[in-house]
Amino acid sequence: MPKEDCILVVDDEVVIRELMSDILTDEGFTVFSAPNGRKALEMIRETNKFVVLFTDIMMPEMDGIELIREARKVAPSLVPIVMTGYATLETARAAVKEGAYDYVLKPFNLSEIKMAVSNALERSRLSNENARLLEITELFNISESIASIRSEEKLLEFVLGAALEKVQATRGSLMLVSADGRTLELATCTGLPENLLRTKVDLESSISGWVAKQVQPLLVQDIRTNPTVDKMSWQLTENSFVSVPLERKASPIDETNIMESAIPRVIAVLNVTEKRDGTTFTERDLKILSIVANHAAAALENVRLLRDVEDAQREMVFTLGEIVETRSRETGYHVKRVAEYSKVLALKCGLSLADAEVLRMASPLHDVGKVGIPDAILNKPGKLTPEEFEIIKTHSQMGYDMLKVSKGRILQAAAIIAQQHHEKFEGSGYPLGLKGKDIHIFGRIVCVADVFDALGVKRVYKEAWELDRILDLFKQERGKHFDPEIVDVFFDSIEDILQIRTAFPEPLED
Ligand SMILES: [Fe+2]
Ligand SMILES: [Fe+2]
CATH class of the missing domain: 3.30.450.40 (GAF domain)
Structure with missing residues (x-):
């Protein structure tokens, strides 16, 4: 039993205070005493060194039950024990219900007091230990949440x-x-x-x-x-x-x-x-x-740190996108529009805002593999020979190979998009011939966005299509070239899509 624990004895009778002090001091405790509840409460407020509180019930100014109630607010770990005569035994039992841990009967029996103190200290130790454990667990939970x-x-x-x-x-x-x-x-x-x-x-x-x-x-x-x-x-x-x-x-x-x-x-x-x-x-x-x-x-x-890494990635994606544009003589407006269409479609498909945002940032790299295609083929006016078309087709796998090594979210998404944006829903696309939902949702979305945009603009090898003609093609290719659900979402979002098209128009030719 640790003997440095402080005990507070509260009784309006000085004889009782002295007797209890003697008994407990003999046992090696440090004992303080107070003549009434008010004084005792002051002492508890001043210091939280008390472990056990012995208190009489009937006292002037503040009785024992009120003292216990107030003391527990200030020092929740304090263990209160009431001292009572036979006449007030019922009140003492009531005090136990009010939060007293135990009661001892007057006149005092030495072994009973020793037993009460020993139980009270054990109780205090256990409740302190529990409180500490609970605290550590709670703090652990908080730190886990914080980290996530x-x-x-x-x-x-x-x-x-x-x-x-x-x-x-x-x-x-x-x-x-x-x-x-x-x-x-x-x-x-x-x-x-x-x-x-x-x-x-x-x-x-x-x-x-x-x-x-x-x-x-x-x-x-x-x-x-x-x-x-x-x-x-x-x-x-x-x-x-x-x-x-x-x-x-x-x-x-x-x-x-x-x-x-x-x-x-x-x-x-x-x-x-x-x-x-x-x-x-x-x-x-x-x-x-x-x-x-x-x-x-x-x-x-x-x-x-993560934000910095993502900023760096974003910057890199942007720079790469610019290189692709210059190389393939496609305007930056095409990739910008594709990015915005893709985000709209992603959100309407039920993807989270975070995923839709990743898709928006990654989609400008869909043709990054074109940097590996010879200029003569990439910018050839008019129709390509079958052999030349086979070379053009390698850009999707090439793009994937360029980006796949990256661990970042955006570049990983960009790798998938580069590889799968020419896959067709019915399975006749390239490079892998993937079918249906085996094509990543990012690939299926960018496929719709990319074809819609590419058809609407003039290229060295073709004229721009009228909007109605493009929309007809989407209806025809629903479930064939394109994921039917995404085509439906596309038609549902047509107003937003057209708004984006107007917001980022092709620059006038010089
Ligand atoms: Fe492409
Ligand atoms: Fe494109």
């Missing part, structure tokens, strides 16, 4: 929500540190006016700024007595709050880079205030918020 979020905005909202929930607070914010490390921007908030979103504050004159600059968490129980930040207290309506930095993991670059001072260590600051029960924040809250902030910082860095 791909969008920065959603991530920040989730982190703030989880933080408020974990420490039972009602108001809070997440401030992002600007790239130059000089200002903080309110990225998301709860319980604050919406119009504050995106507002910026200076690092020098704000509490969050102090936290970001010092790279240190801040737990304030009463701002009026806190010399660190009391000058900035006009920013708050609450007296107690916690601010924790979201710290970037130190990278080896930091040590060698002369730009080190320009890269802020702290990428964001998490602020919470206003406890639901009106109490002040504790060291435990600070610990929990620091754990949440750690996970959030790592996740935020990952999300940004």
Whole structure:
């Protein structure tokens, strides 16, 4: 039994207080005593070192039952035991229902008290252990969720929500540190006016700024007595709050880079205030918020890294698309329109917005393989010989081979599209002769978008077709060249499609 546990004895009779103190001190405990509930509650509020509370029931000012009720709000892990005579045994049993753990009868029996204390300590240890386990499990769940979020905005909202929930607070914010490390921007908030979103504050004159600059968490129980930040207290309506930095993991670059001072260590600051029960924040809250902030910082860095990779991919796709255009003398407007048609069709086919967006970004590369086709064939005016057509056909497999090595979402999609945009639904297309739904949905969609657009424009080898003639062809080829469902979706979306066609017209010939 750990002997450093503190016990609080509350009784209006001094004899009882002294007797209990003697017994428990002999057992090696540190004992404090109070003559009534009010005084006892003050002592509990002042320090949370008490593990067991022995209390009388009938006392002036505040009785034992009320004391237990109030004490449990302040110190939920405190184990209360009531001391009672036979006359008030029923009240004592009622107290147990109210949250007392046990009762001991006066006059005291030494072994009974020892037993009660020993049980109470065991109970306290178990409930502490349970609480810790529960906390670890919950924090684990939070960190798992945090790690699975791909969008920065959603991530920040989730982190703030989880933080408020974990420490039972009602108001809070997440401030992002600007790239130059000089200002903080309110990225998301709860319980604050919406119009504050995106507002910026200076690092020098704000509490969050102090936290970001010092790279240190801040737990304030009463701002009026806190010399660190009391000058900035006009920013708050609450007296107690916690601010924790979201710290970037130190990278080896930091040590060698002369730009080190320009890269802020702290990428964001998490602020919470206003406890639901009106109490002040504790060291435990600070610990929990620091754990949440750690996970959030790592996740935020990952999300940004992923975004950078995707930006780089997007740029590469764009550059490649431009090369193809120049090479095949097709205008950039063709690939732009195909991209937009594809997105419209994808959404109408029921694909997610994210997939539709990937398709939009990847579809401009459908003819990337044409960079490998000799100029004389690619830009030959008039009809191609069968041999020349066979060479042209190699562009789809060539495009796939060029792109397939990439691991990125967009380029992987582009590889599939490059390979399958000349497959036909009935199985007579190239290069693989795939049939029906064996052709990837991206391939089936781009096939419709590409043919629709190509027929409508003039090329060195053909005139532009009238719209009616194109639409007739789509009706004829429904289920043959094209996926019948996508043709239906195409006709359903014809207004959007034509709008795109008008929005990106072919430039006039010079
Ligand atoms: Fe093609
Ligand atoms: Fe095309």
